Amino acid sequence: MMTLSFALLLRPGGYSSGSWRDPSSRIEEATDLRLYVEIAQRAEAAGIDALFMADALALGRDRGDHLAQPLEPVTLLSALAAVTSHIGLIGTISTTYTEPYNVARQLASLDHLSRGRAGWNVVTTADETASRNFGHDSHAAHALRYARADEYQQAVKRLWSSWSADAIDVDRAAGTQTREGAIRPIDFHAEHISIAGALNVPRPPQGWPLLAHAGQSPDGLAVAARHAELIFSVQQDVHTAAAFAADVRARLVAQGRRADGIRILPGLIPVVGSTESEARRLESExxxxxxxxxxxxxxxxxxxxxxxxxxxxxxxxxxxxxxxxxxxxxxxxxxxxxxxxxxxxxxxxxxxxxxASTGRSGHLRLVGSAEQVADALTEWHDRRAADGFVIQAPVFPRDAETFYDEVLPILERRGIWDPAYRSTTLRENLGLPAVDADAVFEGATA
Structure with a gap:
C-alpha cells in the first residue's frame, strides 16, 4: 500500500472563519510574494507533495474575508516555480469562465517553467455571482457546466499533445526549429468547444499537467472518471470515505482506466495541540x-x-x-x-x-494531540479511505507548521508517510502512471 500524500492549501486568511484575527495570522502579507516564498520553501523542506491554490471569480460580500485569498493562482504559482524544485504547483481554473486555448497555454508554460510540477484543479464555478463579472446574465445550469468541462478537458489534452515529444529540432543551417509534421492541428469540434489548434507552446514535460477535480455531484464524478488524476474530496467519516474511494476507482475502470490512476485526497482541517486539552482550547478560540x-x-x-x-x-x-x-x-x-x-x-x-466544527466546507476536522491526529490519519490510510489529504490550516501558516513538526514525524515512524520526493515531476511524486499523450491526441481513452 502506498504512503500518504499531502498537499497544502494556500489560503493566507486561514481555513476557519475569522481565524485571520488571531495574532499569529499574517493576513497583512496576503499580497506579498515573500510570504508565499517562505511558505512554499517551508512546505518543500517538510516533504509536502504539492501546493494547492483554490480560486474565486467574484468578491465576497463579507469584508472580513476580502484578503482570504487575493491573488490569481497561475501568476503566483509561476513565481513560486522559480524558488522551489520539487513541490507540485496545483492551481484552480474554471472551465465556465475561461477559454481552453488560453488555459492550455498557461498551464503548459507553468509545467515547462517548473520542469514538470504543474497541476490544474478543474472547476466549473459554483458561485452564481461570478456570471455577471464575465458578461453573462445568468449562471449556466449545473449539468451544462459539466458537459462543457468534459469537452474542455478533451480539447486541452489534445492541445497539449499537438506537439510530438520530439518536435523541437533546432537546425541553424536549415533555419528551422521544429521537425516537419511534428506539430498537428487538433480540429476539435464539439457542442460547447471548437478549436482548430495546434498549441503554440511545446508539449509539457509531464505530457500534460496533472488534472485534479473537486466536484462530488453525479455530474462531477462522471467527468472525473474520464479525466481526473486527483480528487480533492469532502469526507468526514472514514467508512463513508472508504466506500467513496472504492466507487471512484470502479468508475475509472469502467472508463477503461487503471484503478491506480487517481489519488483521493480529502480536505483536512487540523487543530493540533501539545495535549488534547490544549487542542480543545485552540478550537474554542x-x-x-x-x-x-x-x-x-x-x-x-x-x-x-x-x-x-x-x-x-x-x-x-x-x-x-x-x-x-x-x-x-x-x-x-x-x-x-x-x-x-x-x-x-x-x-x-x-x-x-x-x-459546528466543519464550517461551510464540510471537510474533515481533527482536534487533538499530534498522536491523536496521527491515529485518525492512520486509520484512514489503513482502511483505504484516503490516499492523502489537503491540509487546510485554520490559522495560516501557524497550524500548517505545527502539522509538519508534530504530526508528520509520527506518520513517518509508522511507515505511512515518506518525506523524500520520488522524482522531480508532480505526477511521479504522487505515484501516478505516466500519460500517453499521443494516444489521447488520436482519440483513445486516457
Missing part, C-alpha cells in the same frame, strides 16, 4: 473568532430558514430539502447536510452541533 456564525449562515442557506433564530428543538426531515442534484451551487456541501438528515430526522440543535 477559533469558534470565538467567528466559525460558529459562519456555519450558521451556511446552514441557513441549505435548510431554507435562519437557524440562529429557529427553535433548537425543531425537527427537520430531509423531505424539507430539495435533492442535492437540484442545486446549481456547491452540491458537495449541500449533500453533506442532506445525507445527515436522510439517515434520520434531526433537530436544529443537533444539526448545528454536527456541523
Amino acid at each position: 477559533l469558534r470565538e473568532w467567528g466559525a460558529d456564525a459562519d456555519t450558521a449562515t451556511e446552514l441557513s442557506w441549505v435548510l431554507g430558514f435562519d437557524v440562529r433564530t429557529a427553535d433548537p428543538d425543531r425537527v427537520v426531515e430531509d423531505s424539507e430539502l430539495v435533492p442535492p442534484s437540484a442545486i446549481n451551487g456547491p452540491q458537495s456541501w449541500y449533500a453533506q447536510v442532506h445525507g445527515y438528515l436522510a439517515a434520520q430526522p434531526r433537530t436544529v440543535g443537533e444539526i448545528r452541533a454536527k456541523f
